[in-house]
Amino acid sequence: MSDAPALSSGQDIxxxxxxxxxxxxxxxSYAGIAGCCNTALGQSGTFPVKGxxxxxxxxxxxxxLLTCVNQEDSLEAALPAESVLFNVVGCPGNWSAxxxxxxxxxxxxxxxxxxxxxFGGDSLPAKYTGPAGSHTHTYQTSFSxxxxxxxxxxxxxxxxxxxxxxxxxxxxxxxxFVNLPYLTIxxxxxxx
Numbered sequence: 001m002s003d004a005p006a007l008s009s010g011q012d013i014x015x016x017x018x019x020x021x022x023x024x025x026x027x028x029s030y031a032g033i034a035g036c037c038n039t040a041l042g043q044s045g046t047f048p049v050k051g052x053x054x055x056x057x058x059x060x061x062x063x064x065l066l067t068c069v070n071q072e073d074s075l076e077a078a079l080p081a082e083s084v085l086f087n088v089v090g091c092p093g094n095w096s097a098x099x100x101x102x103x104x105x106x107x108x109x110x111x112x113x114x115x116x117x118x119f120g121g122d123s124l125p126a127k128y129t130g131p132a133g134s135h136t137h138t139y140q141t142s143f144s145x146x147x148x149x150x151x152x153x154x155x156x157x158x159x160x161x162x163x164x165x166x167x168x169x170x171x172x173x174x175x176x177f178v179n180l181p182y183l184t185i186x187x188x189x190x191x192x
Contacts, residue, residue, distance in 0.1 A: 002132060004181040013058040013180060017173035019139055020050040025167065029159035041148060042162035049169060058133060058178040061110045084187050091188035098189040105132070105182065124184070133178025140170035 007013070027044035084098060084106075091097055103123030109115060124132065147164045 001183045002129060002179075002181050004131065004179045006181050007062075007064070009064065013060065013178055014055045015058060015133075015176050015178050016055050017053045017137060017176040018050070019053070019171060019173045020048070021169050021171045022046050023049050023167055023169050025145070026163035026165060027159055028161050028163035030161065031158070042145070044160055044162050053137075053139075053173065058180075060105075060133075060178065060180070061113075062180075063106065084189055086185050086187055091186055094191045095188040096191050098187045101187050103128075103184075105180065106187075124182075128184070131177040132180045132182055134175050135178075136175055137173045138170070139173060140168065142166060142168040 024046050025042065025044045084101070085091070085095055103125065144166045145162060145164050
């Protein structure tokens with residue numbers, strides 16, 4: 001069982017990602033700039049850039065169920081063969097564990113969804129209690145520097161200044177967690 005707080009009715013689950021990269025600002029040299037007065041110029045070199053994404057919906061359809069506990073094998077009626085029974089103690093009578101869905105989240109079928117559709121990451125490992133829904137995203141963006149209009153010729157002697165131009169950064173975000181609350185119990189299916 002996870003330590004994530006229970007969801008309120010219809011709650012949307014949101015999350016963010018941090019990202020961290022560097023940007024290389026090209027170098028330009030100026031003749032006669034060394035010394036006084038040109039203090040508004042940027043430096044060239046490699047600089048760290050980091051941030052955090054806006055909060056985004058996990059967009060996972062889920063079904064909220066009433067959780068009941070019964071320790072007796074009291075199934076009087078025959079259920080369809082496709083039925084799945086969740087039992088915290090184990091599978092009763094002529095029911096056996098369905099390993100095809102072991103470690104998976106049972107989610108509500110979205111509008112126009114196909115029954116039995118599989119999506120998402122790997123199953124949770126046995127006895128896992130950590131946060132659920134770990135994932136990353138790729139990102140890419142660009143920016144342009146602005147000219148400060150130094151009234152000197154380019155060339156030799158004073159270097160290390162940022163060159164006016166366009167730059168891009170890209171990478172992979174740090175791992176984020178949707179942190180769905182979950183309870184790990186056997187999923188049992190009727191033995192045919």
